[in-house]
Amino acid sequence: MATAAAHRTAGAPAYGAPDAGPEGDIRQRAFDAAVAADERIEPRDWMPEAYRATLVRQIAQHAHSEIIGMQPEANWITRAPSLRRKAILMAKVQDEAGHGLYLYSAAETLGVSREELLDKLHSGRQKYSSIFNYPTLTWADVGAIGWLVDGAAITNQVPLCRCSYGPYARAMVRVCKEESFHQRQGYELLLALSRGTPEQHAMAQDAVDRWWWPSLMMFGPPDDASQHSAQSMAWKIKRHSNDELRQRFVDICVPQAESLGLTLPDPDLRWNEERGHHDFGAIDWTEFWDVLKGNGPCNEQRLTQRRRAHDEGAWVREAAAAHAARHNGKNNGPTGVEQA
Amino acid sequence: MPTTAALALGDDALVLSHRLGEWAGHAPVLEEEVALANIALDLLGQARVLLSMAGDEDELAYLREERAFTNLQLVEQPNGDFAHTIARQLYFSTYQHLLYGQLADSDSEFAPLAGKAVKEVAYHRDHAEQWTLRLGDGTDVSHERMRRACEALWRFTGEMFQPVAGLDVDWSGMEAAWLESVGDVLRRATLALPEGPRTGAWSAGAGRQGLHTEPFGRMLAEMQHLHRSHPGASW
Numbered sequence: 234m235a236t237a238a239a240h241r242t243a244g245a246p247a248y249g250a251p252d253a254g255p256e257g258d259i260r261q262r263a264f265d266a267a268v269a270a271d272e273r274i275e276p277r278d279w280m281p282e283a284y285r286a287t288l289v290r291q292i293a294q295h296a297h298s299e300i301i302g303m304q305p306e307a308n309w310i311t312r313a314p315s316l317r318r319k320a321i322l323m324a325k326v327q328d329e330a331g332h333g334l335y336l337y338s339a340a341e342t343l344g345v346s347r348e349e350l351l352d353k354l355h356s357g358r359q360k361y362s363s364i365f366n367y368p369t370l371t372w373a374d375v376g377a378i379g380w381l382v383d384g385a386a387i388t389n390q391v392p393l394c395r396c397s398y399g400p401y402a403r404a405m406v407r408v409c410k411e412e413s414f415h416q417r418q419g420y421e422l423l424l425a426l427s428r429g430t431p432e433q434h435a436m437a438q439d440a441v442d443r444w445w446w447p448s449l450m451m452f453g454p455p456d457d458a459s460q461h462s463a464q465s466m467a468w469k470i471k472r473h474s475n476d477e478l479r480q481r482f483v484d485i486c487v488p489q490a491e492s493l494g495l496t497l498p499d500p501d502l503r504w505n506e507e508r509g510h511h512d513f514g515a516i517d518w519t520e521f522w523d524v525l526k527g528n529g530p531c532n533e534q535r536l537t538q539r540r541r542a543h544d545e546g547a548w549v550r551e552a553a554a555a556h557a558a559r560h561n562g563k564n565n566g567p568t569g570v571e572q573a
Numbered sequence: 574m575p576t577t578a579a580l581a582l583g584d585d586a587l588v589l590s591h592r593l594g595e596w597a598g599h600a601p602v603l604e605e606e607v608a609l610a611n612i613a614l615d616l617l618g619q620a621r622v623l624l625s626m627a628g629d630e631d632e633l634a635y636l637r638e639e640r641a642f643t644n645l646q647l648v649e650q651p652n653g654d655f656a657h658t659i660a661r662q663l664y665f666s667t668y669q670h671l672l673y674g675q676l677a678d679s680d681s682e683f684a685p686l687a688g689k690a691v692k693e694v695a696y697h698r699d700h701a702e703q704w705t706l707r708l709g710d711g712t713d714v715s716h717e718r719m720r721r722a723c724e725a726l727w728r729f730t731g732e733m734f735q736p737v738a739g740l741d742v743d744w745s746g747m748e749a750a751w752l753e754s755v756g757d758v759l760r761r762a763t764l765a766l767p768e769g770p771r772t773g774a775w776s777a778g779a780g781r782q783g784l785h786t787e788p789f790g791r792m793l794a795e796m797q798h799l800h801r802s803h804p805g806a807s808w
Contacts, residue, residue, distance in 0.1 A: 303606070307597035314800045315631050315808040316587075316624075319594075320617050326597050327610035334603055372799055372808075422808075430806050538598065546601020548718070549655045552711025553602075559710070 268469050273399035276342035284468055287461065288398050289343050290359070291470065293350045296336035297361035299329045300354075301535050305369040306378060314372060321418055322375060328411045335407060339400040355540050363521065364451050366529030373426055373433075373440035379419010380493075381441070381448040381486070387412050388482045389452065392472035401470075420489065427494045434494075441490070442498040449513075450521045452479040458518075483511050575682055576627045577643070578739035581781055582672075582683070583623030584644035587634055588789075589665060590616035591796055592652055601655055608700055612662070615693040622686050635800035639783070639790045646773045646780040647729035649789040653722065656708055656715070660722035663701040667754050668733045670694045671747045672740075679741060702758050709762025716763065723759065724767045731771030732780055 260279040267274060274280055303326050310326065313319035337347040353359040364382055369375065390412065393405040426437035453459055453475040465471040473481075483502075490497050501514035523529065593613035600606040624630040647665055652658045673694055676687035708719040734748040756766045773779055800808075 300603070303598045310594040310597055311591060311795050312799050314635075314803070314806075316617065316621050316634055318808055320614060320621070323594055323597070323610055323614050323617065327607055327614065330603055330606035330610065334607070337603075425808060429808075430803065432803060433806055542599045542601070545599075546605075546655065548712070548714050549601035549605075549708070552715030553707045555715075556707040556711045 268397050271395075271397075271469070273402065274397050275399045283464075284470075285343050287465060287468070287470065288401065289340055289345055291465075292336055292340040292343070292401055293345070293353070293359050294361060296333050296340060296350065297354045297359060298365065299333035299336060301361040301365045301539060303329045304535055304538060305365055305367070305531075306375060308369050309372060309375050312372070313375075318422065325379075325415050325418070328415070332408050332411070335404040339404045342400045351543065355536070355543060357527070357536065360525070361535075362451060363524040363529065364447050365535060366524050366531045367444070367447050368531050370443075371436050371440060373423065373436040374444065376419045376422035376426060376437065377440035377444040379415050379417075380423055380489070381419075381444050382451070383412050383416040383419060384486065385448045385451040385482055387416060388478050388485070392478075393470075395469075395472060397469040420493070423493055423495070437493075438495050441495050445498050446516065446520075447524075449479055449482070449516055450524075452476070452482065454518070454521070455516075480510055483513050487511050575739045578683070578737050579623045579626040580633070581643045581737050583620050583627065583633070584642050585648050585665075585669075586616040586623065587620035588642070588644045588792070589648035589661075590614075590620060591792065592648065592650075592661075593658075595652055596658070605655075609658075612697050612700065615690075615697065619686065619690050619693075626682070631800070635797045639785055639793055641783055642785065642789070642793070643781050643783060644785075645729070645732050646786055646789075647726065647733070649780070649785060649792065650726060650729065651788050653725075654718060655704075656718040656722035657725065659701055659704045659708060660719065660726050662697065663705050663755065663758065664726060664730055664733075666694055666697040666701050667751055667758075668747075670698050671750055671754075672742065675742050675747065676740070681741060683740075705758050705762045705764075709759070709764045719762065720764055723764060724769075727767035728770055729773045732773045735781060737781065 261281065264274070264278075264280060264284075267278075274284075306322060306329075307326050310319065310322055313322050337350060340350060341347060350359065354361065364385075369378070387409060390405050390409050394402055394409060396402040396405065423437050423441070426433040428434075453462075456462060456474045456476045459475050462471065462474060466474070486497065487502070487504075499514045501512065503512055505512045524532070527533075590613045593609050593616070596609045596613075597606065600609055620634075621630050624633045627633060645665075647661060650657070650661055670691065673687040673691040676683045677691050678684075679687075705719065708715040710716070730751075733751070734744045736742075736744050752766070759766055779785075
């Protein structure tokens with residue numbers, strides 16, 4: 234580890250430092266060497282401005298996805314069909330808020346504030362995962378989200394546990410543990426439906442039919458259309474390409490669908506002996522870009538609800554800040570409340 | 574008799590848990606998404622133990638109609654704004670803390686549950702108290718909202734101290750302790766104990782007799798509709 238430790242330039246500002254000039258060259262070389270040696274970049278280390286900006290974008294969007302992702306599932310909390318399922322779903326939605334908190338904290342180590350990031354989410358300047366723009370129309374959707382959406386998220390996130398930026402990698406370790414638990418619960422929910430009454434089985438199949446393709450889209454555009462991929466892989470933020478991860482996910486899901494007794498809605502899906510992978514049909518990229526641009530089934534609704542929660546909560550945050558200011562920080566507001 | 578008590582306490586926890594669950598995705602700050610869901614989960618856990626003491630938890634939660642529920646009218650009140658939710662929580666968690674404190678020290682069949690739950694409820698009470706202080710002694714707007722919330726829910730506080738068959742509890746001592754505790758929090762929050770009747774809708778104790786307020790029926794309709802749509806199915 235000592236080989237490239239020179240990137241830990243004592244006392245150097247972590248960001249905003251000039252990248253150019255002889256000193257910048259030295260720092261750049263030290264940074265490159267640290268990344269090459271699989272060392273972790275930490276908040277006080279020098280880093281290229283573009284690396285910082287990419288991480289802020291990615292971590293913020295990841296955090297936003299956790300927060301917006303609470304909505305489609307929370308939609309079923311009040312209608313969960315048994316108390317056991319209700320408890321599981323409540324715990325899951327609570328975990329997601331917690332993941333959002335870890336991730337905003339990780340982003341804040343890069344010199345941005347949670348307030349600033351939420352503002353960008355609310356004004357549409359930063360995105361969240363396109364998957365959450367699909368509606369949860371039946372109880373089985375809760376299971377399909379657990380199995381497929383959380384499954385895709387885990388496939389994406391497990392390699393991020395080795396991401397070059399330390400705070401993000403460490404957040405991912407915690408997030409992935411909880412996500413795999415959610416994923417198994419979703420699978421188990423679908424299994425109960427699949428083995429239940431004919432109506433329950435049909436409900437499960439319908440949910441898988443609707444969530445399969447959007448889940449495959451979660452890995453992002455194909456490699457030849459992914460604008461950030463090459464640089465992110467060079468920086469070891471990303472470890473595998475979108476298409477590699479998507480293939481891995483399909484290969485994992487096919488046998489799971491079989492043991493669930495459910496089919497995947499793709500007539501072209503078959504095992505390819507030569508490749509040692511499943512071939513699968515073409516993704517509707519027009520739909521993907523459309524949803525990303527804001528024209529999915531729930532884009533408007535999700536953002537409106539998020540903005541409303543924030544706006545209607547303003548007086549509460551102001552009260553906490555005023556109280557804290559008056560009482561010298563005793564009985565402080567929650568950590569996220571801006572001290573006025 | 575113990576079944577009557579298990580249902581009464583179980584229904585309180587079940588119904589309030591449901592109301593808190595409605596906050597998911599709507600809280601004023603992320604930390605409150607976590608906190609409100611946390612409290613809702615604790616209450617749901619209590620409800621499941623209590624209802625299971627009285628029968629099958631899902632049959633009791635999903636297949637009884639409004640008139641058969643024996644929860645306090647306080648816990649069925651709609652969430653309203655954040656101040657209403659906090660006032661409801663302050664009133665109820667202070668009550669639950671005192672009640673479970675007594676039950677935990679008793680030799681009743683509720684002692685094991687109460688021993689565990691009293692620790693959870695201490696946290697709920699602390700959360701409600703801290704927010705009562707912040708809102709009451711925050712801005713003019715938050716003070717006014719908190720004051721209105723405490724007033725609006727005050728009428729439902731008398732029913733908490735109507736004796737429940739099967740619970741050997743010092744009800745009047747508990748009421749005095751409740752008034753002192755809530756009064757102390759409200760004073761520190763620059764608010765006062767509301768005045769006015771505490772008889773609830775109908776009369777104090779009506780909720781325990783299955784007489785509820787109108788919003789409760791709609792809450793149950795939402796909670797039960799899926800379960801009722803698939804008779805006999807397991808989930």
